């Protein structure tokens with residue numbers, strides 16, 4: 001039996017997303033995100049975004065609530081995709097300003113849907129440096145789920161460039177998943193392995209592939225940047241499957257959508273046969289519950305050195321909890 005959570009997410013969010021995001025406009029960019037994402041890819045990102053929001057009890061960890069709320073902060077969401085994070089943040093902090101950038105402008109919310117006034121979406125390729133922003137522009141830079149789409153060897157230059165466009169005292173926050181699922185049974189392991197093989201195909205040589213898969217390179221790379229300080233890493237473990245309540249059900253749905261959008265590629269590349277895949281898919285929901293399967297994420301937050309001005313504090317006398 002499919003859980004209520006799974007059922008309701010599958011049936012309701014499809015129409016919500018279809019009205020908000022277009023999925024098939026082709027772009028003329030020189031480099032694309034593999035191919036333009038389908039509605040299944042966009043839904044998958046929305047499911048993951050919703051699961052992480054629940055798991056983290058919020059959208060970010062940097063200590064910026066007061067300054068974002070007091071207004072005037074400039075925030076950059078790197079590889080924003082369909083802008084789920086950007087949109088939620090812009091709604092929560094209506095007098096700060098949000099820029100979402102992505103190589104693929106076809107995924108941005110359509111003008112048919114009312115996009116918050118404090119957001120701008122821009123087509124920017126992270127691999128074409130320098131980025132089109134002045135030094136010291138942003139108060140907060142957020143990057144999530146980008147390891148698989150940017151080649152490993154590009155990150156040092158990208159991170160240095162991001163530090164250039166951060167204001168002194170600004171924060172950078174990166175959140176990534178570890179590629180493996182933990183305590184996965186045989187069927188889920190089969191799926192995960194196929195997915196990993198495809199995502200690693202952005203790395204051209206076996207040496208690059210082993211580097212990308214074996215390390216969690218962002219914290220190591222950020223630690224090596226002199227201009228950053230106060231780095232904090234947090235590990236988050238999220239269940240996959242109904243055994244993990246709403247977060248687990250959403251992440252199981254996320255994996256189902258990965259399978260849906262990748263199965264043709266896997267079969268074409270002979271990573272699995274159609275029959276093997278169908279058999280694995282049938283077992284997954286039960287198997288992840290039996291094994292209490294989970295995913296792990298890391299979130300790393302750091303601050304740019306050099307800020308000497310006042311720290312914003314807001315006293316909220318109406319809210320006894322603050």
Ligand SMILES: C[S@@+](CC[C@H](N)C(=O)[O-])C[C@H]1O[C@@H](n2cnc3c(N)ncnc32)[C@H](O)[C@@H]1O
Nearest residue numbers: 033079080081102103104125126127144145149
């Ligand atoms: C896995 S999605 C992550 C979306 C979003 N950050 C989230 O957490 O839901 C990766 C995004 O990176 C974008 N992307 C891939 N290569 C890029 C590049 N070179 N420059 C900018 N964006 C890129 C893709 O178009 C896609 O929207």
